[in-house]
Amino acid sequence: xxxxxxxxxxxxxxVAVVAKLEAGGLPLEESLALWERGEALARTCxxxxxGARERVETALxxxxxxxx
Numbered sequence: 121x122x123x124x125x126x127x128x129x130x131x132x133x134x135v136a137v138v139a140k141l142e143a144g145g146l147p148l149e150e151s152l153a154l155w156e157r158g159e160a161l162a163r164t165c166x167x168x169x170x171g172a173r174e175r176v177e178t179a180l181x182x183x184x185x186x187x188x
Contacts, residue, residue, distance in 0.1 A: 122160045127168035134161040 122130055137158040141151060 122164040125161075125164055127165060127172075130161045130164040130168070134158055134165065137161065 125133070137154050140146065141154055141158070146154070
């Protein structure tokens with residue numbers, strides 16, 4: 121499961137998955153399993169980034185509200 125992975129862990133594993141797929145030479149079933157894992161890892165990374173983006177936007181909005 122990827123939901124419990126932190127951003128850096130998911131990103132690093134995604135990089136490894138992509139490298140394996142790009143190297144080629146894998147049986148079809150293994151390639152499909154890696155692709156599916158990569159998709160799940162990419163979604164996890166997107167969720168972390170969306171959360172970070174929201175926190176930054178909230179902090180910026182709060183800072184703007186405080187400034188004269």
